[in-house]
Amino acid sequence: MNSEEREAICDSRWFSELSPVLRHDLLRSMIVKPWAAGEAIFVRGQSVGSWLACASGTVRLSQELDSGRHMTLGYIPAGHWFGEIPLSREQRRGCDAYAHRETRTTIVEVPRAKLQRILAEHPGLYEPILDLQAVQTRQLLALIENLNAPSVRTRLMRHLAQLMHKHGANGTDSSEVRLNIHLKQGELAQLLGCSRQCVNQQLQDILRANVIRQDGQFLVVTDPQRLLRLASTSP
Numbered sequence: 001m002n003s004e005e006r007e008a009i010c011d012s013r014w015f016s017e018l019s020p021v022l023r024h025d026l027l028r029s030m031i032v033k034p035w036a037a038g039e040a041i042f043v044r045g046q047s048v049g050s051w052l053a054c055a056s057g058t059v060r061l062s063q064e065l066d067s068g069r070h071m072t073l074g075y076i077p078a079g080h081w082f083g084e085i086p087l088s089r090e091q092r093r094g095c096d097a098y099a100h101r102e103t104r105t106t107i108v109e110v111p112r113a114k115l116q117r118i119l120a121e122h123p124g125l126y127e128p129i130l131d132l133q134a135v136q137t138r139q140l141l142a143l144i145e146n147l148n149a150p151s152v153r154t155r156l157m158r159h160l161a162q163l164m165h166k167h168g169a170n171g172t173d174s175s176e177v178r179l180n181i182h183l184k185q186g187e188l189a190q191l192l193g194c195s196r197q198c199v200n201q202q203l204q205d206i207l208r209a210n211v212i213r214q215d216g217q218f219l220v221v222t223d224p225q226r227l228l229r230l231a232s233t234s235p
Contacts, residue, residue, distance in 0.1 A: 001032050005055035005078070005106050012079035014132055022122050029114040033107050035099035041107060042083065048091035050109040053081040057105030058167075058181055062190070063095045072190040073143060075100065075181055077166050082136075085129060086112035101182055147193055154231075155192045156202050160212070161231040164221050177221040 001009070006027075009015055015023060032055070035041055041052070041059065059076040073095055076082045084091050089112075099105035110118075119125055146158045160179075168177040185203070189196045206212050211227050213220050221227050 001030075001055055001106070001108065005032075005108075008055055008078040009053060009108065014081065014128065014135075015079075018128060019122075019124075022118075022125055025118050025122065026110060029110050029118060030108040031111065033109060035105045035107060037099055037101050037103060037105070039099045041097040041099060042093050043096050044093050046093045047089075048084045048086045048093060048112075050111045051081065051085050051115055052083045052097075052110075053108050054078050055106040055108050058100035059105065059107070060098045060100045060187075061095050062098065070190055071193055072187065074139065074191075075163070075167065075183075077181075080166075081132060085133070086115060152192060152194050152198050153202050153205070155194075156188070156199070156206070157227065157231040159188075159191055160206075160219075160221065161228055164224060164227065168221070168224075173222075175222075175224075177224050178215065179219045179221065182217045 009027075010023065015026075018026070031050075035057075044063070054076050056078050058078075059082060061073040061076065061082065062070050063073055064070055076097075083097060084093060142158075142162075146155050163179050163181060163183075164177050167179050167181040169180045170176075170178065183191075185199045186196045188199045188203075192199060203212075207214065211221070211223055211230065213222050
């Protein structure tokens, strides 16, 4: 890992709250792998052989529906762990994971054998792992709740709020939040479970309402508090 990738892993909230010995042992066990844009990191049904974290770039999680369409489950930013944790040999991946549009996405892996040795030496790691799984379960439930929202506008507002939380950075104006992830309208449609045309219409409405603005390929939230209110109160 380069210094920025190591910083992304070490400064993440979950990892930074581990004991120094645990952080040291996990870092020593990590295998670093770069992935080109669009490459499959794993696919549904594949055996879970390692525990994964994104060190740079972005990972897109997706699921193929019975209709043949693909639905995006979420985007994983640098510093976040994702996928199933390899606690047994029988585990299988439940979705697909791809490197997003960046020219380089770096993934760190903790192989199952090394993780088992660390758990044997540090059984206290089980509790943080359960906490992490609980967070991932809440995120999955939030995704289901969003998909059940009655309007595309509500789903879009909620996802923009989530993207702001995970991928936000300071904008040109100190009151703005720039979404540091490039999503085409078709990709937003896969995230919302609707058509690209529907996403375009809703984005234009939100742009006219001055909640967001376009900055090249990226979106900037001009009024973060208003976006959060709309995400929580939209019908």
